[in-house]
Amino acid sequence: MPSNPFRHLRPPQGWRPEAWRGAVGRRLAPVGGRASAWRDWVVANDPVYGSFRRPGQAETIAASVTLALVLAIVLFLALFDWNWLRGPIGRWASAEYDREIALRGDVDVKLFSWTPSVVVQDLRFGGPAWARDRDTVTAERIEASVRLRTLLAGRIEMPLLAITRPRAVLIVTEDGRRSWDLNPDRPDDGEGLKLPPINRLIIEDGRLSLDEQGRDITLEAQLTAREATGATEGETGFLLTGDGTIEGSPLTLRIEGGPFINIRRDRPYAFKATVEGARSQLIADGSITRPFDLGQFQATLSLRGQDLNDLYNLTRIALPNTPPYRLAGTLTRDDRIWTFADFDGRVGASDLSGDVRVEGGERLNVRADLRSRRLDLDDLIAILGGSTRTNDAGTETTTVSSGGAPGRLLPDASLQVDRLRTMDGQLTYRAVSVKANDLDVRQVRLGAVLEAGILDLDPVSFAFNRGELNGTARINATRDRPYSAIDFRLAGYPLESIIPARNGVAPLTGRALGRARLEGPGASIHDFAAASRGSISLVVPQGQMRTAFAELLGVNASAGLLRLLRGDESQSTIRCGVADFDVANGVARARTLVIDTDVVLASGSGTINLGTEQMDLKIDGESKRPRLLRLWTPILIRGPLTGPSVGIDTGSTVAQAGLTGLLAAVVAPVAALFAFVEPGLAEDANCGSLIASAR
Structure with missing residues (x-):
């Protein structure tokens, strides 16, 4: 027989089985007594138990019928x-x-x-x-x-x-x-x-x-x-x-x-x-x-x-137009909650990472937190409806067109309002750095909330090397033709970023302040601008301008042209510059247009048609100093926004030349110069009042 594997175990010293059984019995005695009492009560009083113990004729018949029914x-x-x-x-x-x-x-x-x-x-x-x-x-x-x-x-x-x-x-x-x-x-x-x-x-x-x-x-x-x-x-x-x-x-x-x-x-x-x-x-x-x-x-x-917008027909999620993309992350579904977490990849020449959460149901709710370590600004052009091209390596995006008609600046790609009506959502985006660009943008922050067909963009923020552009926009897509309202503020933007330096010297320096408040209907940026109303203003509180350019604002042929020909790089002070426009039906009409320097006071008038994207401005300059040779003719800025032409009013020049010829024939050759003499009677503009009035 096999040996007992527990043979080495011994009870503790002093242990007595009789005492242990007695203790357990004393503890279980009350429980057993209650169970016995319940059993005795059932035996004595329960009719069901009694019928099973002593079945009568009725019980026997019922049991037989039940058994027969079950068998049947x-x-x-x-x-x-x-x-x-x-x-x-x-x-x-x-x-x-x-x-x-x-x-x-x-x-x-x-x-x-x-x-x-x-x-x-x-x-x-x-x-x-x-x-x-x-x-x-x-x-x-x-x-x-x-x-x-x-x-x-x-x-x-x-x-x-x-x-x-x-x-x-x-x-x-x-x-x-x-x-x-x-x-x-x-x-x-x-x-x-x-x-x-x-x-x-x-x-x-x-x-x-x-x-x-x-x-x-x-x-x-x-x-x-x-x-x-x-x-x-x-x-x-x-x-x-x-x-x-x-x-x-x-x-x-x-x-x-x-x-x-x-x-x-x-x-x-x-x-x-x-x-x-x-x-x-x-x-x-x-x-x-x-x-x-x-x-x-x-x-x-x-x-x-090729375009994130194409995914709408596969996912029912409205996404913006983009350059070619490649992304990878973890997709998780928890009943009605979908998450695309920790994804990373590239959109155009920009990196993109973040998390997206989608809550399903009759109406989707999308929340996205996106970020880029380095943004190529051209990749944003596609979102606005422009055409871009990204190289095969995905390292550079170039803008083919702004998305407008040939020769136009504003994109005319229509907003897909039907898609915005099918979902709600919230978006945050931040670009920590931006690839070198002509506008000198360094950082970008965007926020968006979409609810019941109304899209609120807040903030829309671009930080430059110096200065920033901040604003908000609201697009009401509940209408067949969307209705939008924008409010953008420009703070401290350097003028030298607008007009590049030549020979190492910037022709214009200073800080620009501006604001654009517009509203109106339109399915595209171009349509919105063409039907908008509101105001646009730009203010330069102070700055510097090449003296030659300042002289030419008054069309001072004797000083300005000679300075340009000699390559004079001397500077004149800009006391202030104010451009304030009222906008109605897409036409911006100059309310105030003044450039005041220490040598010339120039004022202007005219319009900018945002629908046709054509400029028609006239600037008259008055010298603050006596000049020998002065053309009494305004400067005209006309043509498309993408490339306006700058010239002088030839009609006024011809009339002035005729007067000169008459004086030369009747009086004396020296008197012929009087027609071009500028007495220099212009006074300084009230810059404080002009700046205060700009909106």
Whole structure:
């Protein structure tokens, strides 16, 4: 016999079994007494117990009838032909779901098993009233079984689901009606499809057709799910492949997963999905956290394409126009909450990283926190509707056009207001640094809130090497023609950044202050400007100007031209410069236009048509010092905003030359010069009042 493995154990010294049993007995005695008292009461008073102990004739008859009824039910179920219920079930389901539902083949049910099963032949699940011509689902054969033990515990677990030659036709109308929705009045909660665990899923020769009319998507897909039949069988598991179109361009889809063998709820199910279309490619490689619960999964998502705006038809998320992009991050779904976290990549020649959170439902809610370590300012041109080109290495973006008509500056790309109405959201963006640019922008900060079709941009901030531009904008997209309002302030912007230096000397220096307050309708920036009203002002409190240019503001031929010809780099003080315009119907009319230097006081008038983008300004200058040669003619600034021409009023010059000829003939040659003598009577402008009046 084997030796006792516990032979080395000994009870503690002084331990007595009799005493231990006595102590336990004393502790359990009250419990046992109560149990005995309850048992005695039941025996003496409970009629049910008494009838079982001493059954009478009535009890015997009741027990016999019950047993016979149970046996009859069991026998009935064992011999019952379930095909008799095909008609009643089909009529009830058709009336309940307002579509034709029919079990057209044999129905075989096996109840007396630990895994009850049902086999249905030739199932037809018709379309709703608005799509009667196409059945939503048909199947040649369906076999399903459930595990009885878990079913009695309140959970459904399916050891087997096998479907032969299923055909599914999914239709989504432009107004959002779905052909497979059995309860169309119920609001969309955004949660994913949840199925019970299926240990073995077999789908043979499945076909799926998708017609989503609102996004102009069509797809024809093949669906299989099977297990290997031998050691050489390589294709196992789930596979969905499809081809179609999206807005007329090719669309391909491929989703694959592992075999459905011994699937468990606590074991993630791996999958890989690839979607290519709309000039975009999406690749997700991850796992479903709980198999058959499509509302819970996590994957590594890689995105690449020509324009983020193209993703709208695939994701229903309104995104801005961009240059080509490539991004990668972690995609997670938690029922109605989607997150694209810790993503990184490039958009055009700029890096982009951050987090995006999308809450699903009937109306999407998007929150994005984005940042760039180094921004290429040309990449922002695409957002405004401009055309850009990024090199193959993704290191440089150049602007091909501003997005306006040929010769125009303002973009005329229309805002897609219908997309803004479908979602709400909040955005923050910051560019820590900006690639060297002509405007000398160093940092960018943007914020946006979209709610109920109204987009608020706050802040819109550009920090320059010196100075900054800050502002807000509101776009009301609830109208067929959007209505916008902007308010931008320019503070301390250096004039030398506008007019580049020549020969190492800037012709104009100083700090500019400005403000633009405009509002009006328009689907594009150009249309908005062409119909806007409000005010535009620019103020230079003080600065420096090359004396030659200052002299030429008064068209002083004797001083200004000679200084320019000699290359004179001397400076004159700008006491103030004020340009204040009233804007109505897209035409900015000069209210105040003054440039006051220590040698010339120049004032102007005229208009800038924001619709045609044409300037028509006239500047008259008066010298503050006597000059020998002076042309009494205004300076004209005319032409397009992209390249205005600067000249003089030739009519005035000719008239003045005629007077000179008359004096030369009648009086004396010296008197001919009097017509060009400037007495120098101009006084200093009241700069404080002018600046205060500018808005």
